[in-house]
Amino acid sequence: MADSSTEEKIREAAHVVFTRKGFAATRTRDIAEEAGLNLALLNYYFRSKENLFDIIMKENMQRFLKGISGVLNDESMTLKAKLTVIAENYINMLEKNPDLPLFILTEIKANPEKLAVDMNFKEIILRSNFYAQLREALGNKLNPFHIIMNILSITIFPFAASPILKIVGELQQNDFNALMEERKKMIPLWIEAMLKVE
Amino acid sequence: MADSSTEEKIREAAHVVFTRKGFAATRTRDIAEEAGLNLALLNYYFRSKENLFDIIMKENMQRFLKGISGVLNDESMTLKAKLTVIAENYINMLEKNPDLPLFILTEIKANPEKLAVDMNFKEIILRSNFYAQLREALGNKLNPFHIIMNILSITIFPFAASPILKIVGELQQNDFNALMEERKKMIPLWIEAMLKVE
């Protein structure tokens, strides 16, 4: 990090600032300052703010999928085992990238067509072994998509809402992290309990 | 709505645009266009973009609390009854204001001090009869704040993530609405199931 190339410094700074503040609220000056470099270098290496943003967007989209995609189609794992691994991996990733959820939600809403590019969320989730296992566990009591939404909700939402939750719950960063650690164990149990609801 | 005053037209347009795009991505010209009026009138009636935004922010914060605060301290209702009313009211509100969650999450993150103004989320939730009932139902198995987070998560997150969920689940607006209707009934059942987890 200390002596990475100039191009790399800019990319890292752009990652930090864009992910924290989103496209619209970010000024290229913020990125230059974060990188400890001159404003002109951003355009020299990346041509435009949009172009630099698109690179960061792709990185963030991939990070958002990583940690799930590998697990979903492992046919040797039970549903419960998959839930455990997914919750663990995802919360680990979110602890390192706490700004990611709000970034993804905001930028996809502003620019939905960027979701379709490259990666097929549809294929990855809806045609996975995991989804089939969910469907089987539910019988035809319920649309399995509800459970997908619930897993994503209870895993991701606390990070997206952390500024509010910290104030409401009077939590320091330490307290918040401790709660998220507890959730790694609890989320699979909660989801299993939901699956049994009639 | 058709022949409301100019000031009211601006306020309505500002509500729509600010809530959909957030402060940073909104241009005052967008609001003027949405209102079908001239740009100069915004400053004539509201002095500045910031000032107009603060008004919309307050409206949206209050709307975000309405539908909960009344129920939380009704001592005649059981926990289950409260959960039912909260899920029902909140999803009704979110169906009418689908942009509200992302707006609140984004603007509080950008400006956390605006949460403290006026309303005390802390008091309203943590010292409510509802919270006491949660604590009792859980014994000391679990920090009740987890359940608060879970209620908020499974209720609010699907609206914040709706652009993504629609693409991933191949849902039209009709399909999405139908799922949210189902959730009104399911959320209390899911939360009750979570409370029993050891």
Next chain:
DNA sequence: GTCTATAATTCGATAGAC
């Protein structure tokens, strides 16, 4: 490659006619 200085554009705000 890197920097300073500046051009070009966008955007919030205002002056002034009606």
Next chain:
DNA sequence: GTCTATCGAATTATAGAC
């Protein structure tokens, strides 16, 4: 009160020296 025209500040992008 409402509009057109425009100013001035902020911001992206670039020219040109080193």
